[in-house]
Amino acid sequence: MEFTEIRRVPSNEVVVNNILNVHPASWNAPSGDFVKINVDGGWIGDTLKGGVGVVIRNTGGQFVGGLAGLICCDSALAAEAHSAIKGLALSANLGFRDVIVETDSKLLINGINGDFRNKVWSIMLLLEEIHRICGSMHEVRWSWVHRDLNWAAHEVAMIGVRAMELESWVSRPPLSLVQVLVSDGLPCPP
Template sequence: MNMSENAVEVGATEARWSAPPHAYCKVNVDASWEGGSKLAGLGVVVRDSNAVCLGGSCKTRLAESAIEAEAHAALNGVHLAAQMGISHVVFESDSKELVQSVKGHIQKSRWTIFPILSAIRRACSGFSSYSWNWVHRGANKAADAAASHARRRMCDEVWESSLPSSLVFVLQADGLPCPPTL
């Protein structure tokens, strides 16, 4: 069956970011990796149950694979949540392999990311409660944008008080008031 570019799948709905339960914060993580240069952009966005953006980060680093980059993004998200003093947290990623590896038996994961997964598990033990969820890319747009901006070297920072202007429109697309209250 050949579908035109204008065709719409019946019943298709776009995935969107959703707020975590009351008293929880949601930490969305993502990576953008370029195989030729091995340069990875790591994005983290932290929001509370009222959808208020509390902070985030855009960082760059080298990574040998896309899954390694995703694991580093997750570790950055865990560290940022801990630094912010968050005790109840929902972590989200659009990498099924990463989420399954963090939630499951890390011995069955790719051996190349085993040390990063171990560090994620150790760091998560400091939270009162936490969970790891896979989400569709459409529900992870802000972290994706942060990662892409980092890889293109448009942003390389941790923010808590001033959101990079390049991310305001992505958060607005998630249904948040803009500029977001920080």
């Protein structure tokens, strides 16, 4: 239902060095033969785990693919890069060769364009993988979008993060619950 609530407004996208500068009031559908891949990554620093979210929509704004997954990584930027890799790979597997990748990470887009300031160099191997996948496609454009307009991919990424938290809770429940289970004579994790 969330996907059908997206309003379409006239596009004000401008291509500059294969990057779209987007300042829409709401999510915009891609034009022509393009699909839009919204990607987002989430990261929990003390666990070195994260989640990736990918939502792919066509020119009509209809959902045509997506995924949520868990990853191991060492930074929020790496989680963003992993989400881009997963999105590009899924798009290629679905047969889409003209794509717009939309992310709320300006640092990721900077790294893709060769700007390695602000620790972007730390994801060099991930950037090489992104460029390798892009090389197998017909046309890939990169678009920065404000975090508020990337909510679909963010929510999907958070599914992975929530699953990780639930997994942690199941294997290590709160001490108060362990005490209740023990006092009731029920088995519980150590």
